[in-house]
Amino acid sequence: MMIAYPDRLDLAQTPTPLQALDRLTDQLRSDIKSSTDCAVRCPRIWIKRDDQTGSLTSGNKVRKLEFLLAEALAQGCGTVITSGGVQSNHCRAVAVLGAQLGLKVHLLLRSDIEPQPVGNLLIDQLVGATISHYSQQEFRQLGNLFEYWQQHYTNQGSKAYSIPTGGSSGTGLWGYIAAAQELQNDFLREQISPSYIIHATGSGGTQAGLTMGFNLLNSAIQVEGYAVCDDRAYFERKVKEDIKHWSKQYAQPVLIDKLKIVTHDQYVGPDYGKAGPEVFESIKQLAALEGIILDPVYTGKAFRGMVEEIRQGRYSDASDIVFVHTGGLFGLLAQQQQLNY
């Protein structure tokens, strides 16, 4: 099917590689054989390397920002305002791309403690973003904070473009609609027909884009988000809300209630941004086995969740499954002491 995309900047290094994780698959198959019942089968596990969309812009956000920043420039905005946690990968990607495109970037960051200039925050500072820190309590009024700063820049004669947390909006959705099309080409090239696409879900935009993208392609593949915060009901609502915005904004009719939105919320762990020792263990194992590094906030939690579900037989019906590596390396560097080296 021909998908008609809106204006887009060429910012992400795409297509990203799709790789088979054969050493991991073999190891899991042999673990399963020796420990569980023989009805459990481990599919071949593939990884879509969206951690390689760029060095400083690595991760899933740059795909969304190709469309969001194109819209900002088309609207004649000189400033971009966005928000997130203090170690937000999204905010870092906006800060870097702002510097590359000559846009002023203002980040509204959430933190209850004095933040250390490490990981993503260090990059935000290096590329010259203006940063306002707010407590969790203050962040409850995020809409007002956006309005305040929007007005501030209007008063200064600079039009500002606001991007919601995580870049998840009707416009941002296009990023992972395009990624679904890229994945379909990967499958044709590799001659595989995966049954599931698995990824970490935080603000819901990647999940909404992939779900909508594969729906537009009439694919039977099931997209499954592994939550890193909130719960299943939240993502059911949020993903539908993003798709509704997209559908209205671009006059694309969608039978929203027919979409199957699947979220696993049992691997969130202690809290958003906090992971238990089992997640750090999974990060170490995959790094040593395959030379691929996950992060503790997003991809490590989701990957560990996927492996648990494989062991429990959830994906026994599939010959192949794909994990989307959505980036996050700078977030790992901000928690390096938890690796206990």
Ligand SMILES: Cc1ncc(COP(=O)(O)O)c(C=O)c1O
């Ligand atoms: C590394 C990483 N993976 C996954 C996600 C989740 O993506 P989304 O916000 O689209 O749900 C994020 C979002 O911040 C992220 O930074």
